[in-house]
Amino acid sequence: MKLGIVGLPNVGKSTLFNAxxxxxxxxxxxxxxxxxxxxxxxxVPDTRLDWLAEHYNPQKxxxxxxxxxxxxxxxxxASRGEGMGNKFLSHIRQTDALVHVVRCFDNYALYGDxxxxxxxxxxxxxxxxxxxxxxxxxxxxxKAKKNAKGGDKTYAHEAELCEELMAHLGEGHPARYxxxxxxDKNILSDGGLLSLKPVIYAANLDEDGYANKDDNKxxxxxxxxxxxxxxxxxxxxxxxxxxxxxxxVEEKQIFLDELGITETGxxxxxxxxxxxxxxxxxxxxxxxxxxxxxITEGTKAPKAAGKIHTDFEKGFIRAEVVxxxxxxxxxxxxxxxxxxxxxxxxxxxxxKDGDVVQFLFSR
Numbered sequence: 001m002k003l004g005i006v007g008l009p010n011v012g013k014s015t016l017f018n019a020x021x022x023x024x025x026x027x028x029x030x031x032x033x034x035x036x037x038x039x040x041x042x043x044v045p046d047t048r049l050d051w052l053a054e055h056y057n058p059q060k061x062x063x064x065x066x067x068x069x070x071x072x073x074x075x076x077x078a079s080r081g082e083g084m085g086n087k088f089l090s091h092i093r094q095t096d097a098l099v100h101v102v103r104c105f106d107n108y109a110l111y112g113d114x115x116x117x118x119x120x121x122x123x124x125x126x127x128x129x130x131x132x133x134x135x136x137x138x139x140x141x142x143k144a145k146k147n148a149k150g151g152d153k154t155y156a157h158e159a160e161l162c163e164e165l166m167a168h169l170g171e172g173h174p175a176r177y178x179x180x181x182x183x184d185k186n187i188l189s190d191g192g193l194l195s196l197k198p199v200i201y202a203a204n205l206d207e208d209g210y211a212n213k214d215d216n217k218x219x220x221x222x223x224x225x226x227x228x229x230x231x232x233x234x235x236x237x238x239x240x241x242x243x244x245x246x247x248x249v250e251e252k253q254i255f256l257d258e259l260g261i262t263e264t265g266x267x268x269x270x271x272x273x274x275x276x277x278x279x280x281x282x283x284x285x286x287x288x289x290x291x292x293x294x295i296t297e298g299t300k301a302p303k304a305a306g307k308i309h310t311d312f313e314k315g316f317i318r319a320e321v322v323x324x325x326x327x328x329x330x331x332x333x334x335x336x337x338x339x340x341x342x343x344x345x346x347x348x349x350x351x352k353d354g355d356v357v358q359f360l361f362s363r
Contacts, residue, residue, distance in 0.1 A: 001294065002067040003273055004095035005202075008121055009073030011103040012204040012238040014038065017070035019241035020266050037091045038070035044270055044292065048283060048324045048354060052290040055332070060289040064281055066270060069095060089132050093192045097277055098199045099269065100125065101238075104218035105206040118203070118218035122225055126174050129194040134169050136191055137162050158187055169195070176229055198276050200269065201226055201233045210237040232272045234265070241265040280353035283324060284308070301349040305359040315361035319345045324354040 007013045021040025044064040053061050071091045092098065102118050141162035148155035161184050168178045174195035180188075188196075201222045205213060213219060213235040222233045244252055244264060256264070274280070278297045282304060284290070293307050301321075306313030326341040327333065336342050351357075 001065075001097075001273065001277065001279065002069060002095045003097055003099050003200075004069045004071050004092050004197075005099045005101060006071050006092060006125065007073060007101035008103070008125060011073070011101050011121070013073065013101045014070055015242055016099075016101055016202060016204065016236065016238040016265075017068060019238055019245050020068055020269065022245050037072070040068050040070075042066050042068060042266065042270075044281075044294075045267060046281065046292050048328075049290055049292050051324075051328060052283060052285040052356070056285050056287055056290055058285070058287055058290045060291075062289060062291040064292040064294045066273065068099075089128075089194060092129070092194050092197070095197065097273060098197050099202050099273075100199050101202045101204050102218065102222060104203045104216055104222075104235075105209050107206075116218050118201075118221040119225070122201070122222070123172075126195060127172060130169050130172060130174055133175055133193045133195050134166065136193060137166050137169065137188075140188070140191060141166065161187060199226075199229065199231050200272050200276055201231065202238075202269070203233055203235045205235060205237050207237055207240055210235065210240065231276065234268055234272055236265045236268075238265075280351070282351050282353075282355040282357050284358070285356055295351060297353075299351050300347065301345055301351060301357075301359075302347050304351045304357070305361065308359065311363065312359050312361045315363060316347060317360040317362055319349060320358045320360070321345050321349070321355050323352070324356050327356055 005013050005017050017038055017040065021042055042065060044066060046063055049061070049063055069091060100122065102121050103116050104118060106115050141159055144155045144159035144162055148159050165175065165178055165188075169175065175193045176196050176198065178196075203213075203216070203219045203222055205216065209216060216235070219233060219235055225231075226233045240259075241264065244255060247255060252264075256262070279294050280297050281292045281294055283292055293304070295304050295307060301319040302313045302316040305316050305319070320342055321344075322333065322336050322342045326339075327336050330336045330339060330341070333342065
């Protein structure tokens with residue numbers, strides 16, 4: 001999974017990136033300080049995998065990972081190439097989803113009398129993505145019309161879809177608000193539409209604002225936007241998260257308890273991103289390795305086996321599956337088998353989050 005951290009200049013993107021990844025990206029307070037995107041890979045915390053590691057004592061421990069990309073501040077005119085815009089937009093195109101960092105704090109030194117306005121800032125960034133998408137759809141429309149001249153109904157439908165989408169984008173609406181059928185979304189899936197990407201809104205607050213986040217007007221505005229998109233809002237203090245990043249585990253827990261925070265921003269963001277993208281994890285365990293594998297919710301067993309190796313999918317025979325909670329309750333696989341909790345599943349089995357699996361396949 002690759003998440004792009006985006007936002008207007010100087011809203012705290014690189015500070016948040018540092019906090020999430022434990023790195024030290026430049027956080028200078030001027031536009032375009034992040035011209036080349038910073039990239040950090042983060043291990044996904046999973047207590048289930050920790051338990052399996054204690055039980056099996058494997059040679060290798062491999063959690064799921066998320067790749068964060070810190071993309072430079074996107075200013076007005078980016079879609080026309082201003083401010084290195086084309087380069088920044090291409091970085092966004094390569095991500096699975098966006099973490100849109102929105103300023104929810106006032107800072108006279110940086111912004112003068114310009115108060116925080118979440119709705120305004122979201123609309124500025126969205127408009128640049130929409131304008132870039134209009135160019136993509138226009139080219140797609142011209143190609144579809146040309147190919148439809150021979151009577152191909154598939155291209156005729158694509159041309160009609162592009163015209164409807166262009167009208168939608170032309171009104172300034174992001175593509176994620178467009179009512180696609182699943183088939184229509186597949187038609188344009190290779191188009192790299194920027195405003196179609198799912199978004200998590202990270203409402204960046206200062207420490208005082210974070211303590212009073214329930215009364216913050218910017219967060220309320222973001223929640224209205226997120227509700228319309230079936231997305232989520234994550235109130236966060238990037239500076240505070242960056243401080244937490246440098247602490248030892250025990251010190252960090254004491255600090256979190258004092259603040260009344262149950263989980264770090266990274267943990268919250270991982271949970272939000274999995275939910276937003278419809279992802280789950282299944283687990284494999286043995287003396288050689290315990291590992292978490294990320295798949296899309298609804299994936300069937302053969303496809304999941306293919307995540308491990310293509311031969312597993314091609315020669316799939318069955319999957320031996322036990323729910324992690326059942327395995328933990330009874331302590332080991334043999335005890336779970338005696339209770340009838342280890343199931344033999346075939347090609348139509350839909351994988352569930354936390355399944356501990358062994359795949360059988362023919363070579």
